Amino acid sequence: MPVCKLVLLKHQRWNVPCIPMARKGKRAQLLAIYRTLYDSLGPQHWWPADSPFEVIIGAILTQNTSWNNVEKALNNLKDKELLDPLRLYDVREGLLARTIKPSGFFNIKAKRVKHFMQFLFECYRGSIEKMFEEDLQSLREELLTVNGMGPETVDSILLYAGGKPVFVVDAYTKRIFTRHKLIPEDARYGEVQGLFMNNLEHNVPMFNEYHALLVNVGKYFCKSKPRCEQCPLNGV
DNA sequence: GACCAGGCACATC
DNA sequence: GATGTGCATGGT
Numbered sequence: 001m002p003v004c005k006l007v008l009l010k011h012q013r014w015n016v017p018c019i020p021m022a023r024k025g026k027r028a029q030l031l032a033i034y035r036t037l038y039d040s041l042g043p044q045h046w047w048p049a050d051s052p053f054e055v056i057i058g059a060i061l062t063q064n065t066s067w068n069n070v071e072k073a074l075n076n077l078k079d080k081e082l083l084d085p086l087r088l089y090d091v092r093e094g095l096l097a098r099t100i101k102p103s104g105f106f107n108i109k110a111k112r113v114k115h116f117m118q119f120l121f122e123c124y125r126g127s128i129e130k131m132f133e134e135d136l137q138s139l140r141e142e143l144l145t146v147n148g149m150g151p152e153t154v155d156s157i158l159l160y161a162g163g164k165p166v167f168v169v170d171a172y173t174k175r176i177f178t179r180h181k182l183i184p185e186d187a188r189y190g191e192v193q194g195l196f197m198n199n200l201e202h203n204v205p206m207f208n209e210y211h212a213l214l215v216n217v218g219k220y221f222c223k224s225k226p227r228c229e230q231c232p233l234n235g236v
Numbered sequence: 237g238a239c240c241a242g243g244c245a246c247a248t249c
Numbered sequence: 250g251a252t253g254t255g256c257a258t259g260g261t
Contacts, residue, residue, distance in 0.1 A: 046242095063243040069259055070242085104258035108244085150244050170242055215242055223240095 027199040029182060032236050034206065037213040040232035044212035047160035052128050054083060055161035059153050060112050061103040072102035085126045089117040112148025119146045132162040140166070151189045159211070165202035168211040169193050172218025180233065 024032075048067075049055045054074065061070045076099045077083040082091055097110035123142065124130040131139065136158070143154040151169070158164040169192045177183045183192055200206070221231035228234075 059242085062241085064241060064256085065243085065258075066241040066260070068241090069257095072259085102258060104241085105243090105256045106258080108256050112244085148244065152243065156242075168242090172242075211242090219242085 026182065026195065029180075029236075030196065030199055033180070033233060034210050034213070036232055036236045037217060038209060041213055041216055044209060044216060046208055046212040047156075049160075052132075052161035053085060056116065056128070056157050057083065057088070057113060059156040059160070060116065060148065061100060061109055063105070063109070063112075063150075063153060065104050069103050073100040073106075076100065076102070085117065085120060085128065088113060089121050089126060108148070115147045116149065119143075128161070132164070136164050136166070151193075155193070159204070159207055163204055165204050165207060167193050167196040167200075167207050169196075170211070170215065170218075172222070173211070173214050175222060176214055176218060176233070180236075 047055045047058065049058055057077070058070055058074060061073050074083065077088075080099055082088055082096070082099060088096070093110050093114055096113060097106045100106050100109055100113075103109060119142075120126055120128070120131060124134075134142070139162075140154060140158060143149050143157065144151065149157075155166045155168045158166045159168055169189055174183070174187065174192055177192065177195070178185050178187070183195055196207075196210070217231065217233065221227050221233075
């Protein structure tokens with residue numbers, strides 16, 4: 001297929017028209033979207049994990065990867081009894097990489113997990129509880145210095161593992177809110193995050209549900225025109 | 237068989 | 250600072 005056609009198909013896919021929302025304040029729009037999504041899709045029960053530590057490892061493994069593949073990798077870690085701070089701190093990188101293979105990018109992700117474990121043991125003696133006792137902004141900055149931990153991964157860890165009031169922004173969030181004209185197309189992470197954190201109360205359960213609902217919508221309704229037309233956000 | 241997924245770091249300009 | 254590229258498996 002010629003390159004130009006590929007570009008055109010991608011272009012079409014990303015420009016599936018959504019019905020623009022009526023003009024009202026940003027806070028009111030954000031709340032209206034949240035209410036609509038929650039009413040139509042229900043609670044999402046995020047993050048699917050047995051412990052905060054599992055959330056953290058899952059957050060690293062899910063970078064640019066479908067959750068289905070991450071689950072396989074997490075199960076492999078459980079089978080080998082490696083889903084534990086001390087065991088992951090001690091395990092050799094090669095064995096770790098082979099264990100998390102189904103999650104893709106396994107060599108780079110093994111390095112990233114090891115980087116986090118090194119940080120956890122050097123700064124907090126391997127204790128997730130101690131880590132989350134740290135002041136929120138300081139911890140966020142510290143985590144962002146760890147190689148392999150970008151803003152989305154760090155914020156996912158803070159919200160879903162630590163229960164901290166931080167809004168998680170991902171590609172779906174940008175896509176949906178660009179289409180609804182609430183952010184410019186070239187908005188960067190901090191700008192998108194500010195839309196939520198400057199206009200909504202810092203409510204952890206709501207931030208939890210809101211992000212999860214956006215991922216759900218992005219996954220199932222922004223794929224193609226027929227699905228987009230059934231999106232619960234149309235007409236909000 | 238192409239495309240995509242719950243990103244990030246690094247090189248280059 | 251913006252843009253391009255490598256990282257890689259498994260489902261659709």
